[in-house]
Amino acid sequence: MPRLFWKFFRIIWLTLAASLAAIILTVKLLQAVPFASELEHERRTLVLNLTANILAEDGETAAARFVTTSEKTQPLGLTLSKPDEADACAEKNTVTTRSVLKNGVCYRLSVSAPAGSTFDSLGPFLPWLTILVASTIAAGALARYLIRPVVHLRDGLSALAHGRFDFRIGDKMAGRKDEVTALAYDFDASAARLQELQDVQQRLFHDVSHELRSPLSRLQAAVGVLRQSPAKLAAMLDRMDREVERLDTLVGEVLTLARLTAGSSRPLKTQSLDVIELLNEILGDAAFEAQAREVSITASVDGIFRAEVEGELIYRALENVVRNAVKYTAEHSRVAVSCETMADRLRICVTDQGPGVGRDELERIFQPFSRGKDAMPRGGYGLGLAIARQAIERHGGRVHASLPEAGGLAITLELPRRPMPYGAAGGER
Ligand SMILES: Nc1ncnc2c1ncn2[C@@H]1O[C@H](COP(=O)(O)OP(=O)(O)OP(=O)(O)O)[C@@H](O)[C@H]1O
Ligand SMILES: [Mg+2]
Secondary structure: OOHHHHHHHHHHHHHHHHHHHHHHHHHHHHOOOOOHHHHHHHHHHHHHHHHHHHHHHHOHHHHHHHHHHHHHHOOOOOEEEOOOOOOHHHOOOOOOEEEEEEOOEEEEEEOOOOOOOOOOOOHHHHHHHHHHHHHHHHHHHHHHHHHHHHHHHHHHHHHHHOOOOOOOOHHHHOOOOOHHHHHHHHHHHHHHHHHHHHHHHHHHHHHHHHHHHHHHHHHHHHHHHHHHOHHHHHHHHHHHHHHHHHHHHHHHHHHHHHHHHHOOOOOOOOEEEEHHHHHHHHHHHHHHHHHHOOOEEEEEOOOOOEEEEOHHHHHHHHHHHHHHHHHHOOOOOEEEEEEEEOOOEEEEEEEOOOOOOOHHHOOHHHOOOOOOOOOHHHOOOOOHHHHHHHHHHHOOOEEEEEOOOOOOOEEEEEEEOOOOOOOOOOOOO
16 A cells, blocks of 8 residues: 555544544533533423423422422422512513413423533534644645645756756655655656756767767868869879768768667667577678688577567677677687577677776766777777667667676677567666
C-alpha cells in the first residue's frame, strides 16, 4: 500500500479519534452534554403536561400523589398550588408554569427553572467547537502537507520551461519519505538528464563548428594559393578534393550521431540478419587495411546469431571498433576478435596490441570528438566510438572499454537478439 495512503489514513483517523476523545472528555469532566438545555426544557414540559393531564382527568389527590412521587425520583421543584387570586387561571402558561381549571377551582403547577452553571452558555457548543478546532487543524495540516511539494514541483516545472535545467527540488522535501518525495527525485533526475543532453548538444555544436572550420580554412587557403599562382591548379584541386571529401565524411558522421542521440523516439528500422556473418564481412574488409600495416587479425567468430537489428547501425558500430583496433594497434601486431553467443545476447570482444588509453579515459573515449593526440594524423574525428555506443544502446545493448593485462585496448559489445529499452536487460555501465 502506498505511503501516502497511510499518511492520509493516519491524519484523518487521528482527527476523528481526537474529536471523539474531546467530546467524551467535555461530557465527562464539564458535564457539557450536547443539547443538555433542550433536553432539560423538554423534561420540564413533559412533567408539567403530565401533571396537568392527571389533574384534569383524575383530580387533585391523584395529581398531588404524582407530584410527590415525581419529586422523589426526579426532583424538578414540581409544586401544585391553589392561588387565591380569582384571575390566576387567566395568566398565560410559561415554560415553568401551567394553570389548570378543574371543577371551578384554579390550580397552578410550576417547576423550578433549570440550574445555570458556568458552562451553561458555552457547554452545548463545546463538543462542536472541539470538532471544528480538530478538523481545522487536521485539514490545515493535510492541505499544507499536500500543497507544499506541489508548489515546489510547479516552481521546478516553470524553471524547466524557462530552460533552467539546474533547478532541483529533491532537497526541499526534507524529512518526507513518500510517493511525492519520489516524484520530486524523479523530477530532479529528469532535470539532470535534460541538463546533460543540453550540455552534450552544446558541446557537439561547438565541436562540429570547430571541426568544420579546419577543412574550410584549408579550402580557403587553397583558393588563395590558386589566385596567386594558377600554375599550381592540379595540386590545389587535389587538395580541395581531399578537403571536400573530409567535409563530406564529417557531415555524414555528425548526421548519424545526431540521428542516434536526438532521435531515440524514431523507431529502429529492424530486419532479421545474422550478426556473426556481418562481423565476418567487416573482418574480411579490415584484413586489407591490416595487411598494409602487417597486422594479423585472429578471429574466433563461428556460428549464427540471427537478431532483429537495424543492419546499417550495427554495421557502423562493428566497423568502427574493428577499424580502430587495426588503426591503433602496433605495427606487426595482432588484433583478436572473439564472439560468445548466449541465449538472447551476443558478446563480441575486439582486443588489440596498441598503446591503449589511460584508465581515466576509458569512458571519455565514447564522447563525441574525444580523440587521442595520435588520432588526428590518422584522420580521426573522435566520432566512431560515440556512434558505436549510441547504435548498440539504441538496440538495448551496451559497449564498454577495458584494459587487458597484456596491454592494448579491449572493446566489448553486447547485443540482444531483439531491441529493448536500454538497461532493461540488466545492462549497466
Ligand atoms: N583500439 C584503440 N587503441 C587505442 N586508442 C583507441 C582505440 N580505439 C579508440 N581509441 C582512442 O579513442 C579515441 C576515440 O575513438 P573514435 O573511434 O571515437 O575516434 P577516432 O578513431 O579518432 O575517429 P573516427 O572514428 O571518428 O574516425 C581515438 O581518437 C583514440 O584516441
Ligand atoms: Mg574510430
